[in-house]
Amino acid sequence: MLSSLANRLYWMGRNLERSEATARLLQVYADLLLDLPKDAGIGWETLVRITGAEEAYGQARQWGVANAVLRYIAADQSNANSIINCIAVARENVRTLREVVPREGFESVNDLHLLAQKKLGRTSYVRVRFTILKEIVQRCQQISGLFEGTMSRGLAYDFLMLGRYLERADMTTRVLDVAGEALSLEDEISDHDALVWISVLRSSSGYQMYRQSVRSRVTPVRVLHFLINDLSFPRSIRFCLHEIRRSAGELPNGEAPARAVEDLLARMDGTTLKHLATSDLHGSLDAFQQDLIKVHEAISSTWFEH
Amino acid sequence: MDWSGYDNSQTYDELIGDNRLPRPVAAPLANYLSRLSQRQLQSRQKASERAIMAMGITFTVYSDGQNIDRAWPLDIVPRVLDGAEWNVLEAGLKQRLQALNLFIDDVYHEQRVVRDKVVPQHLISSSRDFLSRCVGANPAHGVWAHVCGTDLIRDADGTVYVLEDNLRVPSGVSYMIENRGVIKRVFPELFANMNIRPVDAYPSQLFDMLASLSPRGGDDPEIVVLTPGIYNSAYFEHAFLAQRMGAELVTGQDLVVEDDGCVYMRAVEGLIRVDAIYRRVNDTSMDPEAFDKESLLGTPGLFKAWYQGNVAIANAPGCGVADDKVVYSYVPDLIRYYLAEEPLLANVPTYRCSDESSMQYVLDHLPELVVKPANESGGYGMIVGPAASRGEIDRFRTLIKEQPRNYIAQPTIALSTVPTVCGDVIEPRHVDLRPFVLQGARSSVTAGGLTRVAMRKGSLVVNSSQGGGSKDTWVVDPS
Numbered sequence: 001m002l003s004s005l006a007n008r009l010y011w012m013g014r015n016l017e018r019s020e021a022t023a024r025l026l027q028v029y030a031d032l033l034l035d036l037p038k039d040a041g042i043g044w045e046t047l048v049r050i051t052g053a054e055e056a057y058g059q060a061r062q063w064g065v066a067n068a069v070l071r072y073i074a075a076d077q078s079n080a081n082s083i084i085n086c087i088a089v090a091r092e093n094v095r096t097l098r099e100v101v102p103r104e105g106f107e108s109v110n111d112l113h114l115l116a117q118k119k120l121g122r123t124s125y126v127r128v129r130f131t132i133l134k135e136i137v138q139r140c141q142q143i144s145g146l147f148e149g150t151m152s153r154g155l156a157y158d159f160l161m162l163g164r165y166l167e168r169a170d171m172t173t174r175v176l177d178v179a180g181e182a183l184s185l186e187d188e189i190s191d192h193d194a195l196v197w198i199s200v201l202r203s204s205s206g207y208q209m210y211r212q213s214v215r216s217r218v219t220p221v222r223v224l225h226f227l228i229n230d231l232s233f234p235r236s237i238r239f240c241l242h243e244i245r246r247s248a249g250e251l252p253n254g255e256a257p258a259r260a261v262e263d264l265l266a267r268m269d270g271t272t273l274k275h276l277a278t279s280d281l282h283g284s285l286d287a288f289q290q291d292l293i294k295v296h297e298a299i300s301s302t303w304f305e306h
Numbered sequence: 307m308d309w310s311g312y313d314n315s316q317t318y319d320e321l322i323g324d325n326r327l328p329r330p331v332a333a334p335l336a337n338y339l340s341r342l343s344q345r346q347l348q349s350r351q352k353a354s355e356r357a358i359m360a361m362g363i364t365f366t367v368y369s370d371g372q373n374i375d376r377a378w379p380l381d382i383v384p385r386v387l388d389g390a391e392w393n394v395l396e397a398g399l400k401q402r403l404q405a406l407n408l409f410i411d412d413v414y415h416e417q418r419v420v421r422d423k424v425v426p427q428h429l430i431s432s433s434r435d436f437l438s439r440c441v442g443a444n445p446a447h448g449v450w451a452h453v454c455g456t457d458l459i460r461d462a463d464g465t466v467y468v469l470e471d472n473l474r475v476p477s478g479v480s481y482m483i484e485n486r487g488v489i490k491r492v493f494p495e496l497f498a499n500m501n502i503r504p505v506d507a508y509p510s511q512l513f514d515m516l517a518s519l520s521p522r523g524g525d526d527p528e529i530v531v532l533t534p535g536i537y538n539s540a541y542f543e544h545a546f547l548a549q550r551m552g553a554e555l556v557t558g559q560d561l562v563v564e565d566d567g568c569v570y571m572r573a574v575e576g577l578i579r580v581d582a583i584y585r586r587v588n589d590t591s592m593d594p595e596a597f598d599k600e601s602l603l604g605t606p607g608l609f610k611a612w613y614q615g616n617v618a619i620a621n622a623p624g625c626g627v628a629d630d631k632v633v634y635s636y637v638p639d640l641i642r643y644y645l646a647e648e649p650l651l652a653n654v655p656t657y658r659c660s661d662e663s664s665m666q667y668v669l670d671h672l673p674e675l676v677v678k679p680a681n682e683s684g685g686y687g688m689i690v691g692p693a694a695s696r697g698e699i700d701r702f703r704t705l706i707k708e709q710p711r712n713y714i715a716q717p718t719i720a721l722s723t724v725p726t727v728c729g730d731v732i733e734p735r736h737v738d739l740r741p742f743v744l745q746g747a748r749s750s751v752t753a754g755g756l757t758r759v760a761m762r763k764g765s766l767v768v769n770s771s772q773g774g775g776s777k778d779t780w781v782v783d784p785s
Contacts (some may be wrong), residue, residue, distance in 0.1 A: 003572040004560050096536050098362070099549045106362065155574065252575045303574040 001155045005100065007304040009156055012093035013163025016109070019086040020140035021171040021203075022051060026073060026083075027133040028203040036192055044069040050178045051081055070129060075120040083136065087116045100156040105146055112139045158247040162257075162299055165247075169240035170292050172227055173285050175203055180281040185220045197223050204235045224281075225273050237288065241265055244295065253302055260298040264291035309340055314734055317462040317720040320385050331782050332386040334500050338493070339383065344730055347382075351727050354382050354488050363484045365770055366539045379775035380485055382492050385724045385737060385757040389503070389783035392754070395458070395466060398650030399741055400749040401641060403454050406471060406628045407745060408644040410450040413627055414440050424643045425636050428660070432711050433633075434681050435626030437589065439596060443613050445622045446519045447747055451629075452620035453512070453584075454743045455479075458755075459654075460722035467654045467719065469738065471637070473621060473629035475586045477539075478756040479508055479742045480546040481776055485756070489778040501783040503753035508742065509550035512584070515746035516551075519618035520581035527581040529553040530571060532561070534587045534603065539771065544586050553584070558592070563607030569617040582618040589623050620746075631680045631714045632658055654719060659710040668706065668715040672699045675715040677706070690766065692718055721766050724777060726759055736760045738768050739779065754779035 029047050048054055051073055075084045091113035098106050119132045144164070151157045179200045183193050197218050201207040210218075210226050213233070230236045245261045248254035271284050314322045321332040328336030339347070355377065364375040412419050413430055420427050430436050455476025457469040486505050490497055513529065520527035533544035535557050548555035560571050561580065570577035587604070590597040596609035612619045627633070635656040638649045657664040657675070668675060671691075678688040689702050706713045723734035741755030757777040758768035768774040 001574050002554055002556060002560050003574055004557070006574045092536070096545075098545060099555070103362070159574075 001159075003304050005097070006155065006159045007300075008093045008096055009100070009159035010163040010299070010304070012090050012097065012109075013160040014167040015086040015090035015093065015163075016140055016143060017164045017167040018081065018171070019083050019090065019112075020137055020144075021168070022073060022081070022083050022086070023133045023136040023140070024205065025050060025175070025203045026070060027130065027137070028199050030070065030129065030133075032196065032199040035195060046178050046182060047073060050174045052174065053079055053081055074129075074133075084116050084120045087113050087136075097156075102146065102150045104150070105143065108139065108143045108146060112136070112143065115139065153250075155251065158250050159303075161247045162244055165240040165243040166292065166296055166299070168235055169237045169244075170289065172204055172235055172237050172240070173288050173292070175200055176224065176227060177282060177285040177289075180220075180224075180285070183220065185281065187219050187221065189220065194218055201227070206233060206235055209233050221273055221276075224276055228268065228276075229273075238265070238268065241268075248299075251303070256302050257295060257298040260291070260295040264288065264295065267291060309336060312725060312732065312734070314723065316723070316734065317736075318460055318464050318722040319734055320387075320460070320722050320724045320737070321383075322725065329386075329388075331388040335384065335386060335493075335496060335780075338496055339725075339732070347727060347732070348730070350492050351382050354380055354492050357488045357491060358484075361484065361487070363481070363488075364542050365481075366537070366541060378481055378484070379761070379770065380488060381726045381735075381759055381761075381775050381777050382489065383725050383727060383732065384489060384493075384778040384780045385739070385754075386780045386782055387754060389501075389781055392781045394650060395741075396751045399454075399456055399743045399751050400745075401645065401647060401650055402456065402468065402471065402637060403451065403743045403745050403749065405637065405641040405644050406454070406473070407449050407451055409633075409640050410622075410625050410628050411448045412644075414443060414450075414624060419640070419643060422643070424639055425633075428711065429632060429636070430627065433627050433630055435589070435624070435630065437624035437627075439609065439613075440622075440624030443622070443624075444615065445612075446521070446618060447745075449519075449745050450622040450625040452515060452519070452622075452745055454745075455740045455755075456743060458651075458739045458741065459719055462720040462722075464722075465652060468634075468637075468651050469654060469719075470631065470634060471629060472740075474588070474626050475540075475621075476740070476742065477543050477586075478740055478758075479752065480543040482742075482752065482754075482756040482779070483508060483550075484546075485776060485778040499785070500780070501785045503781040503783065505753050505779075508752055509547060511744055511750045512547065513551040513553070515744045515748075515750070516582040516584055516618070516620060518747035519620060521615055521618060522579075522581055528571075528578060529582045529584065530556045530561075530580050532556055532558070532583050532585040532587055532592075534591065538586070540586065547584070558587070558604040558608075561605040561608065563605060563611050567607075567611055567614055567616050569605070569608060569611050580617060582620065584620050589626060592619075592623065631656070631678055632660065632711065635714060654716045657715040659706050659713040659715065664715075665706065665710050668713075669703060672703060672715075674718065676718055677702050677713055677715045680712050680714060690718065718766075721760075724757070724759065726761070726775075726777075728761075728763070733763065735763070736766050736768070737777065754781045 047069055072079055073082060076082045091109050094101060094106050094109040147160060183196055197220060198207055201210050201223060204227055206227060214222055214226060226233060228237050231238055233239060241261050241264060245258050248257040267287060276284050309322055309326050312322055312326060321328060321336055323329045358377050358380060363378040365378055366375055409419060419425055451473040453476065455472040455478060458466055459469050460466050483506050516529045517527045531544050531548040531553050533541060533555055545555055554571060556571055562570050562572060564570055569580045571580055585592060591601055591603040593606060593608040594601045594604045595606040609623060611617045635658055638653055641647060641649045657668050659665040659668055673691045675691045689698055721736040724737050725732045726735040737757050737759045739755050739757050742752045744750045757779045759775045759777055760766055760768045761773060761775045
């Protein structure tokens with residue numbers, strides 16, 4: 001397989017995952033913020049920080065208006081990570097991947113792009129946002145399912161999965177990082193902190209699964225453990241890393257990326273939850289993110305640039 | 307649809323002959339159409355348009371600073387050709403390409419053709435597409451132009467003429483194949499009852515031709531299709547052909563020339579040596595080292611790798627020297643000179659403005675003539691005298707005087723018509739035909755080709771970039 005083709009598959013995987021995660025995040029936070037008092041320590045700026053867009057946002061907008069934040073994250077052309085741009089990139093990728101992805105895959109991504117172009121930029125945005133965001137999440141899930149259900153397991157599928165799981169792990173660390181900064185990590189938490197931790201779970205689609213597997217009160221340490229380490233939950237960082245390691249093992253010359261994954265797993269093993277919750281959550285998550293960047297670099301230098 | 311109201315009095319019609327009776331070879335089709343109600347005809351046209359959308363058959367138009375993917379325009383009424391007539395045209399097309407290849411090879415070697423005064427020296431020395439770097443190169447089988455799209459037209463009296471030989475990167479063949487796929491769904495009954503020659507062998511013929519050029523020989527050559535990228539108007543076709551041949555679709559950045567002088571593609575498995583490149587990029591965007599130093603496109607060292615015989619490139623660099631409308635005017639002479647045969651296909655009578663007496667004739671008769679630049683394709687930069695304004699004619703008069711070598715002129719040919727669905731009715735519309743000719747170790751020709759149709763009443767412009775449509779083309783043998 002051509003390196004450039006593998007590269008486009010990887011980035012299509014990343015961009016579809018990012019679109020879905022960002023749409024869900026917006027949905028959950030928009031919902032949450034209606035319930036929180038203004039001094040809750042969490043606000044619209046939290047969203048911008050999770051999506052890594054502070055600087056660009058600061059330059060582009062006056063702070064504080066819900067509508068502006070939503071629009072910036074969802075539909076701003078100047079924000080490289082906005083949903084509309086992620087979908088547009090995924091669509092440009094899939095245009096050149098028609099030979100390796102199922103025809104319905106091309107059509108679905110194309111339709112998603114048309115939907116985003118038509119509806120995300122609309123001015124009456126707050127009013128209709130729930131429907132659109134929900135539809136985007138659903139479409140992305142449908143596309144993921146289509147690829148899983150129709151693509152032969154081979155090079156193309158593995159590169160798509162590398163992109164998806166790397167992006168997913170990255171997104172989970174971001175969500176945790178920002179929540180950890182804004183919220184108390186003590187076991188005894190206030191009602192609205194509890195609400196926010198539940199939202200953290202929901203923005204990873206994890207609330208229901210958490211409830212089934214944890215079966216006790218929501219506490220910061222348990223949420224952290226679930227989203228970082230639970231090997232049965234497909235959005236936990238550890239689960240994503242195992243998937244990346246598996247795909248790397250299937251691919252030719254995958255030693256370096258697999259080693260980079262092992263390094264991060266070793267770091268996670270060496271970081272106890274107690275340590276995470278009590279001393280330096282931000283520092284630990286930041287180290288995880290740096291390691292994820294190294295995994296990406298290993299993937300890139302092994303298969304895309306030579 | 308009743309043929310008695312069909313007005314084919316203007317020129318030769320491919321389906322309907324004298325007294326508005328169908329030509330024998332088209333009779334089953336014409337009779338079938340005559341039994342369809344207007345509504346049935348419309349619903350079949352709509353069904354074909356839906357199939358084209360669903361199959362994602364598109365072409366790209368650059369407009370308002372944006373690239374737009376448009377659904378491919380296909381009219382459902384096929385153009386029908388008699389198998390016996392086609393056999394002659396097919397032989398003529400092969401003959402023509404063989405002569406052109408001998409000419410190109412000669413141009414880049416001894417230029418006997420100039421020495422023997424068959425063509426003048428200035429034809430080569432002033433050609434924009436003569437690449438002096440190609441002198442002395444020896445591509446496999448002595449073939450330079452491996453893929454040729456030859457445009458054929460039929461005049462009012464039924465004579466078929468060659469309008470031009472497209473040797474650079476002719477496109478359209480994927481649409482020929484896709485058109486057939488759609489029309490088979492629209493008229494399955496007719497395919498069951500008529501002997502229509504299939505067209506879908508082309509990708510495997512193209513593959514075999516490319517394989518016959520491989521410098522390493524062997525059964526498993528690595529073949530790639532080189533595209534300028536997704537924004538090229540023919541990207542759909544590049545992807546289509548790569549897919550049908552099982553070849554990789556690459557851009558210049560995917561290829562690299564290593565120290566051993568061979569071409570490799572960058573793959574996740576490592577570097578993989580490439581044997582033959584079906585290139586759909588211009589000569590000068592292939593290799594920034596050899597041609598355009600400023601170009602970001604291309605693969606440094608590619609030209610040298612080809613020149614040394616380490617990789618085959620189809621069509622070979624420099625073959626554009628024969629894709630020139632002044633060279634065109636000499637093709638019948640070239641056939642006689644190189645093959646010692648009489649041409650089987652006629653040229654449209656052509657006035658070379660480089661000849662002084664011809665130029666004077668052209669200047670005196672501009673309103674009757676079609677004037678074309680020697681080196682453009684796609685219908686750009688030309689003028690159709692009878693349809694041109696006074697200002698345009700004056701502008702061309704100046705252009706011709708300034709650079710006579712750059713222009714040729716031809717009488718306006720009527721172009722035959724084919725019945726075409728126009729809104730609620732079927733009316734005659736003008737068509738041309740582009741068959742695709744392959745030459746490697748052997749020669750082959752598509753059965754028919756791509757019929758392009760001018761959708762506007764009376765218009766002679768068939769280019770899809772300028773609002774033309776297309777038709778399926780049936781070469782029919784007696785059943």
